[in-house]
Amino acid sequence: MTARAITDQTLGAWVIKCNPHKTDLAPMVDAGRAHENWCVADNYRTRLMAPGQPVLFWVSSHPRRGIWGAGRLTGTPVPGPQWKVSTNIALFDAPLLASDIRSTEELSMLEVFRSPQQSNPSWVDASAWEIVRTLLPA
Template identity: 60%
Template sequence: MTSPSRPVTEQTLGAWVIKCNPRLTALEPMVATGRAKTSWCIADNYRSRLIEPGQRVLFWVSAHPRRGIWGAGRITGSPCTEDDGLHVATEIGLFDDPVTAEELASVAELRTMEVFRSPQQANPSWVSRTELEVLDGLLPAAPIVGHAGG
């Protein structure tokens, strides 16, 4: 059944949000390298068909005392099927300090972000263009990640 008004469209998308539960995916190795892992499992649905290389992505850590946005970067590949399902490639640099959910929820325009409304939503989640404009004023610059010499 098709919904008459899907909230995520090319026009409304500000950035994708990849969520990481450290109870299921080791966070320490990512913190040690200053970057999130480069491939994330995503749901095979209409959202995955909107994902394109170059789009912005935020890294949300859940189930942690400092839950919130821990990094930012870009989608680096089109979704592809791997042995365990659909995945998307990313380059996400981690911030020195996360912007916590508590800090984000103190901003009226961000209280309705999908990660607050539907915390169990499968990857990818998303923020609107309007929410991203507000977030850009709050988030530290993410370190540039990439390959040596590139």
């Protein structure tokens, strides 16, 4: 995936990142769902987010770093001192580990690997999304 502007044609899925040192994972794991609302940056990406678009839930800074869930955006981002977007993300029984994702050559340059400290939302392009979808649990 190359660094470029996101468009409706290039977007595969949004990626919401969660740092468990800042956001407690235990209640989400117990519920089997990620929180419904997530902070996002005030930028052009956020303005492209729309209900129904796919979203992946990436857990960073964790021994089992990777994609822990998937779902859809359920609303448009809400502006404010801290912008927020609503989601419906089910967590998997076991995460798709970053090491497994990175071992797939076509996914080794995903934005979450290249710019792990970047603010939400991150993204995967349409071609990477097609590959990621085949790796996700049913």
